[in-house]
Amino acid sequence: MTRSPRHDHAAGQDRVRRRRQSIGEEPMNKIFEVPLYAYERSPDQDAASSVRHKVIVIGAGPIGLATAIDLAQQGVEVVVLDDNDKVSFGSRAICFSQRTLDIADRLGAGQPMVEKGVFWDAGKVYFDDRQVYEFNLQPDTGYANPAFINLQQYYFEKAFVERIRELQADGAPVEIRGRNKVEAIGTHDDHVKLEVETPEGPYNVEADWLIACDGANSPTRRMLGLDFEGRVFEDNFLIADVVMEADFPSERWFWFDPPFNRGQSALLHKQPDNVWRIDLQLGWDIDKEQEKRPENVIPRLKAMLGEDVKFDLEWVSIYTFQCRRMERFRYGRVLFAGDSAHQVSPFGARGANSGLQDADNLCWKLKLVIDGKAPELLLDSYSRERVEAADENIRMSTRSTEFITPKSDMSRLLRDAVLDLSEHYEFARPLVNSGRLSTPCAYSGSSLSSADALNGPDITRPGSACPDAPLGDEFLLPKLAGKFTLLTIDADAPDSIEEGGVEATRLALSVKDDPTLELKRRYLGDAASAAYLIRPDQHVAARRDTFEENAFRQAIRRATGKE
Amino acid sequence: MTDLILTPNLDNADGFYADLVTAHDGLGRPDSDALNARLVLILANHIGNEDVLSQALKAATLKDS
Numbered sequence: 001m002t003r004s005p006r007h008d009h010a011a012g013q014d015r016v017r018r019r020r021q022s023i024g025e026e027p028m029n030k031i032f033e034v035p036l037y038a039y040e041r042s043p044d045q046d047a048a049s050s051v052r053h054k055v056i057v058i059g060a061g062p063i064g065l066a067t068a069i070d071l072a073q074q075g076v077e078v079v080v081l082d083d084n085d086k087v088s089f090g091s092r093a094i095c096f097s098q099r100t101l102d103i104a105d106r107l108g109a110g111q112p113m114v115e116k117g118v119f120w121d122a123g124k125v126y127f128d129d130r131q132v133y134e135f136n137l138q139p140d141t142g143y144a145n146p147a148f149i150n151l152q153q154y155y156f157e158k159a160f161v162e163r164i165r166e167l168q169a170d171g172a173p174v175e176i177r178g179r180n181k182v183e184a185i186g187t188h189d190d191h192v193k194l195e196v197e198t199p200e201g202p203y204n205v206e207a208d209w210l211i212a213c214d215g216a217n218s219p220t221r222r223m224l225g226l227d228f229e230g231r232v233f234e235d236n237f238l239i240a241d242v243v244m245e246a247d248f249p250s251e252r253w254f255w256f257d258p259p260f261n262r263g264q265s266a267l268l269h270k271q272p273d274n275v276w277r278i279d280l281q282l283g284w285d286i287d288k289e290q291e292k293r294p295e296n297v298i299p300r301l302k303a304m305l306g307e308d309v310k311f312d313l314e315w316v317s318i319y320t321f322q323c324r325r326m327e328r329f330r331y332g333r334v335l336f337a338g339d340s341a342h343q344v345s346p347f348g349a350r351g352a353n354s355g356l357q358d359a360d361n362l363c364w365k366l367k368l369v370i371d372g373k374a375p376e377l378l379l380d381s382y383s384r385e386r387v388e389a390a391d392e393n394i395r396m397s398t399r400s401t402e403f404i405t406p407k408s409d410m411s412r413l414l415r416d417a418v419l420d421l422s423e424h425y426e427f428a429r430p431l432v433n434s435g436r437l438s439t440p441c442a443y444s445g446s447s448l449s450s451a452d453a454l455n456g457p458d459i460t461r462p463g464s465a466c467p468d469a470p471l472g473d474e475f476l477l478p479k480l481a482g483k484f485t486l487l488t489i490d491a492d493a494p495d496s497i498e499e500g501g502v503e504a505t506r507l508a509l510s511v512k513d514d515p516t517l518e519l520k521r522r523y524l525g526d527a528a529s530a531a532y533l534i535r536p537d538q539h540v541a542a543r544r545d546t547f548e549e550n551a552f553r554q555a556i557r558r559a560t561g562k563e
Numbered sequence: 564m565t566d567l568i569l570t571p572n573l574d575n576a577d578g579f580y581a582d583l584v585t586a587h588d589g590l591g592r593p594d595s596d597a598l599n600a601r602l603v604l605i606l607a608n609h610i611g612n613e614d615v616l617s618q619a620l621k622a623a624t625l626k627d628s
Contacts, residue, residue: 408588410592425569
């Protein structure tokens with residue numbers, strides 16, 4: 001999609017590009033400069049009549065690329081159209097959660113992300129002119145992936161593009177068309193028609209299904225006359241990527257109401273390549289042109305980092321956001337995923353992370369519908385489940401926003417009391433809210449879930465995303481990827497069951513497979529045995545203490561929108 | 564003597580904090596202050612224990628900790 005709107009989110013303007021000041025015009029990072037999916041003429045442009053594809057994805061950002069990989073891995077023909085041809089400029093989304101990494105693993109792209117990404121476990125919290133406390137995160141054990149990594153969005157996108165190249169080399173039906181800008185969309189009962197502009201002129205193309213991953217300013221949404229509902233909160237951030245010497249501590253620093261940014265917040269975050277990300281909250285009613293001038297930016301950065309710290313600005317941008325979502329994410333043959341469907345405040349890393357979960361939720365359903373193994377109605381469950389997730393993300397990030405920028409005098413008084421107490425007493429620290437890291441939504445009321453029939457742990461109740469668990473040298477989640485799985489733990493069951501063309505294959509485990517007992521803690525609790533039906537997106541559809549054929553056949557029908 | 568709990572003890576810290584802020588929505592400052600005062604007294608009654616309350620009063624001054 002257009003770099004500037006996605007890049008600036010709602011504002012779609014006010015971007016500045018700045019090179020490293022100390023080394024003249026030399027590009028900091030070639031990754032911004034080289035087209036990753038350069039324009040090439042497609043046979044579609046010379047066809048006598050519009051070519052029909054199975055799925056067209058608009059936008060080659062993180063969500064569009066993930067969607068294309070997921071579909072291509074399942075053999076669904078997919079074309080990605082993007083009006084640009086490069087990865088995103090500047091770091092943008094930088095914090096990727098464990099669930100995102102688990103999904104990326106399923107998509108065959110997780111490993112390079114984790115290898116490149118950085119992890120921090122120490123942080124400092126400042127209030128006014130002083131440090132109120134510092135913390136060390138306790139590492140979670142028994143998961144293949146870390147709780148999160150920090151990684152510039154361009155590396156995230158690059159890993160996905162490389163994965164698409166790999167799939168193409170294996171003959172998978174996936175294509176990215178750079179500098180293909182969708183100018184008009186016609187919707188029909190069983191397909192969509194697109195008018196696409198290219199450097200060599202326009203062409204028409206059709207698709208059975210259209211997935212709009214074209215960002216907060218989604219031209220698709222606009223062209224279809226659809227809008228967001230619920231404007232909860234609006235704010236501006238000055239975000240900067242700063243290159244510093246490697247010995248600067250690898251910690252997260254958060255400032256509430258600091259002297260250099262009165263009444264607002266500031267955040268310092270480590271990224272790979274000795275790049276630090278700085279987010280300075282500016283408030284809603286500001287002069288953006290004024291704020292992003294170097295003579296205004298640099299003194300603030302010096303106040304944050306210390307007068308003696310040498311740094312170079314790699315990238316500066318003004319980021320604007322609002323908290324809102326579309327009423328629903330499916331309109332006939334058009335599906336919306338990622339920022340095009342919902343936007344949240346940046347606190348808690350719920351933008352790209354929730355978008356990845358959209359793709360994760362959507363693709364297996366679309367595959368079943370395309371194959372005629374599930375009714376189209378199954379796609380409405382995509383909308384319902386991900387609307388529930390969007391509401392949860394908006395609620396969580398709104399709470400963080402309220403703490404960081406209190407709306408009323410009393411809210412500020414309470415916030416300041418928490419911060420003052422946090423300096424002295426441990427109990428107040430969990431109340432300090434500078435963003436709660438995104439965790440996957442457990443679809444609580446989903447029509448795809450069967451009633452819970454196991455006296456088991458809450459974290460694996462129907463609707464939940466399966467937590468990982470160690471299995472000797474291996475882990476659980478890779479064994480649950482991309483298909484319906486009948487997971488049994490010390491329970492008998494057939495090797496597979498098929499219901500209405502949908503097969504669930506058994507994964508037979510025992511608590512003995514995990515001497516650390518995390519498998520038991522996460523999947524059995526006090527129960528002696530369990531049988532789980534797990535969806536292709538690794539969410540629990542049903543669970544009981546033992547396998548019972550009729551119940552699991554019914555659970556498969558429910559999970560595929562047939563009950 | 565019962566010790567005042569000064570380690571994390573809330574079931575749902577974020578939910579409680581959100582409810583606390585919401586309870587003040589739409590109130591002017593005098594009404595908000597009065598709400599806080601009533602809340603302090605209600606919670607004190609619930610705690611009951613004189614030792615704990617005395618430690619809490621001291622802790623709230625942020626001195627000597």
